[in-house]
Amino acid sequence: MRYRVWRRAAGLLAPLLLLALGGCAGAGRADPVTVRIGVALYQQDDTFISTVAQHLEQMAKEEEQARGIKLNLNMADGRGSQAAQNEQVDRFLAQGYDVICVNIVDRTAAAVIIDKAQAAGVPVIFFNREPVEEDLMRWEGAYYVGLDGAQSGLLQGGIVLDAWRQDPEALDRSGDGVLQYVMLEGEPGHQDALLRTENSLKVLAQAGVPTEKLASDTANWQRGQATTKMTQWLEQFDGGIEAVFCNNDDMALGAIDACFAAGLSEEELPFIVGVDATPPALEAVEAGTLKGTVQNDAAGQARAMLELACALAGGTAPGDAVELTDGKYVWLPYTTVTKENLEAFLPPAS
Template sequence: MELNKLFKGMMAGAMSLSLAACGGGNDSTSSTAGGAEGGEGEVSVFYYTFGDDYISTVRAALDANLKEAGVVFNDYDGGNNQTTQTEQIQTAISKGSKMLVVNVVDTASKDAAKNIIEMAEAAGIPVIFFNRSVDEDVITAYDKAAFVGTDYEMAGKMQGDMVGDYLNANFEAVDLNGDGEISYMMLKGQEGNAEADARTQYGVENANAKLEAEGHKPLAYYKADAPTKYELDKDGAWSSAQGTDIMQNALSQYNEDNGDMIECVIANNDGMALGAMSALQNAGYNTGEEGSKVIPIFGVDALDDAKKAIDEGKMTGTIKQDGEGMAKAICTMVQNMTSDKDKFDSLDAANVIGTWRINIPYSEYKAS
């Protein structure tokens, strides 16, 4: 890649500074948020965007953990732009960063992560990728690399099981037009994202398996002629605003008056789920008031707002993606990998996969 060639040419002058930074002490709790500055000896933390609700929980927890551990760090906002993030990484290394922690923007191909690995290796500094999927062969190509993530297929499977169990227990109430099948909307989030792909697949497959086991028809997509059985956030940001817009547009055509109301919403994150909930509330559903009709909505992340909505009867369930647990694991690994310990030292071995990754477990959150 031309960008990488340019960077490698630049690295010769900066290499001695970068290597010296690897031995820097962790004697400060200061950080410079926003990524405009940075300096020698910092741990550089790169987020795909500060605007993602779940990533915000990881960032808040990781900032607190790193400060408590006495680690000098700097947060960088990639603004959902891989070119921006790559340039931030180049700058941080040239200024003497001693470690990279990366929530990579572009997950549609291996190129972005491979380029970052090559930059870290050229500088001789460790790198941790987190949350957004990076392939095993990319991570294992460098012995100072690791990944902190989840078994993202499990999130979809757990969500699908939750959907199926709920629909089996409430089938007649959910089947608003009484046609014997449940019409659903799937809010995918982003095309080409491994987590989104798996949640989209298993959120439906596992729900259908539960339904069919009880003699019910499988889920039916609300747009029978749709080329894909999901709706995308056009900006790839998994946002509540897009969840609202998509649902509002759908309700203008698919509604109870027309006999084809969307009867269930499956969302790949809580942000889009909450957005869909807002649109439904504007149409008189899911208000939490006695007698209000409820369209079941399922998400992933267990954000505080989603848990509150579930407790109030406005949302149905979510799968907890443990942002605090992810942050704690990253912080431990930062300390390990900057002090020549095994990268997974002091972490639960049951969650470690080979020599390259650790998975943070999921759990259910639903009304009691």
């Protein structure tokens, strides 16, 4: 196993590396140690993924200043193509990067990347899009940083349930005692889309809230596709949509766009909820057009990846840098965001 050879070599260098890294901590040097991290993104124009990338870049700069090391990040955009992402990973490995971080296009294709990384002896950290467990377990140098999709669905459903309990008439505009809803889903087969869809409705069912699904369809996480779908549904159901469940914020914003384009006023909007707590979504929560979202911790994922990458590059135990589950997973919590607690999630005023 070449990773074991790499770890033994790193162990011999650890006393020197720890002076500069210390798990990404150390004193400044005239010739600081450089850690090269290749970051392969599934699609950089995805709002949430772009936010993660921005946090990574900012935190890497802060870490350099604070620790006297060099953190060189190279971001590559897969543009939704697994073949293109595989080529980007090949380049990172051929160029001798210390660690690669992969937001994989197709979660079922992780084995190919893991095998490539293992052959090169380079640790790989998957993030946000979880590989199949069997693939992640095939090599000790593979890790995952992310959040539990089921929890995001439960929290999203909880936002709607709380609103129903507080003022059922505000949601039940038809007065029939049933919540009529539509569902905008992420890409087909994506584990988070499946889990968010299932669990958001489970909360309402367990609480005994009667629901009726008017329609559901995939919009592939995209704002524009969601606008198109929602426009069709508004025409089809002619004011009958009382709630819109969206697997992410971009699709929720697309639904809002469609409502306004159809001539609905803010008061006439259905109860729309999303997931991610992206900056544009937080603005919509503040404006009252998006009733709630669930924070997918972009900053937390970026921080965990940097800490884990520095530990791996420095030859130190990953478990000393981050809290690992089953030696493989860094799990972060989702958090409900509504207008009532929004201030805690907004960036500080400049």
